[in-house]
Amino acid sequence: MSQLSASPSALSLTQSDWGWQGRTAGIANRTKHLLASGEHSDIQFVVGRYRGTIQTFRAHKFVLRIGSQVFDQLFYGEPPSPSHTNLEVPDATPEAFHNLLSYLYTDSVENLTSQNVFDTLSCASKYKIQLLFDLCSDFIIASLNMDNCLTMLEKAEELNAQRVIGKCLEMLDASSGEILQSDSFLTVKKTTLETVLQRSTLTADEYSVYKAAERWANHACQMDKMAPSSHNRRLKLGTALSLIRFPLMTDVQLADGPGETGLLTKDELCDIFRYKHATAKRCIPFRTTPRAAQTRRMAPYRAPQFSTRLSRTQPYTPRYSP
Incomplete structure (x- = not known):
């Protein structure tokens, strides 16, 4: 039976003899x-x-x-x-x-x-x-912060990163007043604009939502070198216009806002005023239910701490699917 050669005495070895394997x-x-x-x-x-x-x-x-x-x-x-x-x-x-x-x-x-x-x-x-x-x-x-929230949301949606999407929307709801007024809001895609406008959990009041949408439309016209006319702004907003809940705005806000800028037609304004004040309500192309979060106060979003290494103190259990 063959036998392994006897190992040299440890005393005769130098550190270089051990190789990187033995020293690492x-x-x-x-x-x-x-x-x-x-x-x-x-x-x-x-x-x-x-x-x-x-x-x-x-x-x-x-x-x-x-x-x-x-x-x-x-x-x-x-x-x-x-x-x-x-x-x-x-x-x-x-x-x-x-x-x-x-x-x-x-x-x-x-x-x-x-x-x-x-x-x-x-x-x-x-x-x-x-x-x-x-x-x-x-x-x-x-x-995440209020400046990059919507940018992160768009990228996360492209990769279907559901947990990131959820946290972005959580921050959007909690800080919608500030995010809607940010410069980053002006550059979001139309699909992201629609995602924002259709949420029923925004804490911003409806007039702020309307003003943000109009700012977005003006910027979109500017980027495409189009005159910011009523027709062009409505064209840029498309179906997103119907996601603004105009009936939730006050009469003064309606008159000084879309009534003054021409974003709504006269017939649309008449229909909204009639809906707000007539005893018999007629169907209008705008949602009339209040955004739920506007009736309650939400705590500011706080981002968790981050580590680049997986914790070994607990066995890992997959939670989210890409």
């Missing part, structure tokens, strides 16, 4: 070394061709396989796939893909920033890495 504590640090050095790699990614900056990453199929079912299926699925040694990822940024690899190798992301968090979130969704998806969502939620 913790599996996360050892896999981090592998990612950084590319030693023993068996897959290479060319990332960012469609995003303007190209970078190459060397990785290890086994590490990727145990962290993502997408990689598992790609490398070892049935039916067997052709041998992959080089793969292109043209739709990701190098920063986001590096964050993805860093998380798979070390359970943490050191370079997550407000500039790359949504790209990283997109990578996490594409490769079905729930923990990284949740970590990115936590980062975004912790950075």
